[in-house]
Amino acid sequence: MRALDLAIIAIFLVGTPLLGIALSGKQRSSTDYFVGGRQVPWWAVTFSVVATETSTLTVISVPTVAYLGDVTYLQLAIGYLIGRVIVAFVLLPRYYAGEMVSAYGFLGKRFGNGMQGTASVTFLITRLLADGVRLFATAIPVKMVLAALGIDVSYWVIIAAIAVVAVLYTYLGGIRAVIWVDVVQMSIYVLGAVAAVFILAGKLPDGWFSSLADEGKFQLFDFSSNIITSQYAFLTAVVGGALFAMASHGADQLMVQRLLACRTVRDSQKAVIASGVVVFVQFALFLLVGAMLFAFYDGADPSALGLASNDELFPKFIxxxxxxxxxxxxxxxxxxxxxxxxxxSLNSLSTSTISDIYRHVAKREPSDATILKRAKLWTLIWGVVFVLFASMFTSTDQPVVEVGLSIASYTYGALLGAFALGILVRRARQADAIVAFVSTVVVAAVFVLGVEFTVDGEAASLAFPWYVPLGVLVTLVVGGLLSLRHPTPGSGETEPAREQESV
Structure with missing residues (x-):
């Protein structure tokens, strides 16, 4: 019977690149490849943003969060929406005014090429680690289906197969192929999740909803006083979620690139705000699945169900x-x-590599045709690197959605802090920004790897939603203090980068 399931997956893997190529059209220039000629409808960008950030982590790991706890995770989505509104009206107009294809182009104009390259390299490393987790997470349910058919395949083989398909349509179709395939892909997994809810409801006894409510499974707000180490305390989740969204959708090339594919800044603003609303609904949907699984399995410990990882709960039911x-x-x-x-990620990594690094180290400005060829070449290179990075995450006791968010939060504070420094501190120069940026990464490493707090007699680490606020604060303090060495720019000196390009 599982042969039909395997056939559907195989048809999907073959059909996806063909669909992407058909929908993307010919890539005539690097602008087509990077931002779709800025002609993509805002609603398609909305769904693409949601599909990109939803990833496999949401589909298989968010239900685990509700199964093991409650739905307080949804508080993060409240913060995400607040953060997107700020991005829409503070950062997006600056990107469109400069006709940029990379978010870090703003840092290049404000501070200089050194800061732009520093931010770009940080982005490249962060994306490889965070999305390596996501790629590994995808292999979990696929491996379970193959095992049900008596086929034993290692995780890295599954990872490589998925990566090859993604590389194919990204290489040939650029950002337009990525966006339009995202729209189709989002429809598939949302419909599948809705179907799972209905089937679960049919398998549960009458009164299951009230029983779960009585057990506190639908607790939304957590006004705990422990805001330092509790990941889903209200203040932690909302403030941390807002700044995380400002970083992910305003300072991360992965999201900014598709927002720059809209026709106008107004369309881009509609896309990013609407995506926040859709993400809230999606989180609620997958948390509901997790709560229903708790009722279905009578709250059994995942290990008692014969699972090697907590994140195998939803795949097991599927x-x-x-x-x-x-x-x-x-x-x-x-x-x-x-x-x-x-x-x-492949498209944004390629774009950042070419726009933020290659074009600045080349001895002369390359032609547009050369840029397009180099961009496609780097898409292939990053595809290979992705497989290697994903193979690093073949086991984890923590829900992978939290691992992914923790990795992203690790550098997001420095990235968002650099943008905040450029906007808020007019005295700041490139050297100040780079020193502040590096200092922030070091401080984040200390907190992530070494600092623990004692709460109720037990040692605990700083909650991951605080990583970004901490990083922004450190960047502004260090960069602000260093900037005191310089005079305040006059009314006509709003772009100090011109003086600092040789730093």
Whole structure:
């Protein structure tokens, strides 16, 4: 019976690149490849943003969060929406005014090429680590389906197969292919999740909803006084979530690039704000799935169900309980979520490599045709590197969604802090920004790897939503203090980077 599921997944893997190539059209210039000629409808960009950030982590790991706890994770989505509104009206107009294809072009204009390159390299490393986790997460349900068919395949083989498909349509179709395939892929995994809710509801006894409510599974707000180490305390989640969204959608090339594909800044603003609303609804959907799984399995510990990882809970239900065909469709949706993130990362990594690094180290300005060729070449290179990085995350006891967010938060503070420094501190120069940036990464490393707090007699680490606020604060303090060495720019000196390009 599982052969039909496998056939559906195979058809999806073959059809996806063909669809992307057909929808993207010919890439005539680097602008087409990087930002789709700035002709993509805002609603398509909205769905692409959601599909990219949703990834496999949301599909298989957010239900685990609700299964093991409650729905206070949803507080993060409240912060995400607030952060996107700020991005829409503070950062996006600056990107459009400069006709940029990379978010870090703003740092280049404000501070100089050195700061632009520093931010770009940081972005490259962060994306490889964070999306390496996402790519590994996708292999979990696929491996379970293959095991049900008696086929033993290692994680890295599955990872490589998914990466090859994503590389293919990204290489040939650029950002337009990525965005339009994202729209289709999002439809698949959302429909699959909705179907899972209905099937679960049919398998649960009457009164399951009130029983879960009585057990506190639908607790939304956590007004705990422990805001330092509790990841989902209200203040921690909302403030941390808002700054995380400002970093991810305003200072991360992965998201900024598709927002720059809109026709106008107004369309881009609509796309980013609407994506926040859709993400809130999606989080609620997958948290509901997790709560229902808790009722279905009577709250059994995942290890008691024979699972090697907590994140195998939803995949287990998909493989064992969903009708043949539907389980294949839902797993195809999980693969779709991963490919949407990986293809987006490949395109943004290529764009940042060329726009922020290659064009500045080249001895002369390359032709547009050369830029396009180099961009496609780097898409292939980053595809290979992705497979290697994903193979680093073949086991984790923590829900992978939290691992992914923690990795991103690690450098997001420095990236967002650099943008805040450039906007808020007029005295700051390139050397100040780079020293502040590096200092922030070091401080983040100390807190992530070494600092623990004692709460109720137990040692605990700083909650990951605070990583970004901490990073922004350190960058502004260090950069602000260093900037006191310089005179305040006159009314006509708003771009100190011109003086500092030789730093």
């Amino acid at each position: 493989v064992e309980q969903l009708p043949t065909g539907l389980s294949g469709l839902l797993i195809a949706g999980i693969v779709a979520a991963a490919m949407s993130t990986i293809s987006s």
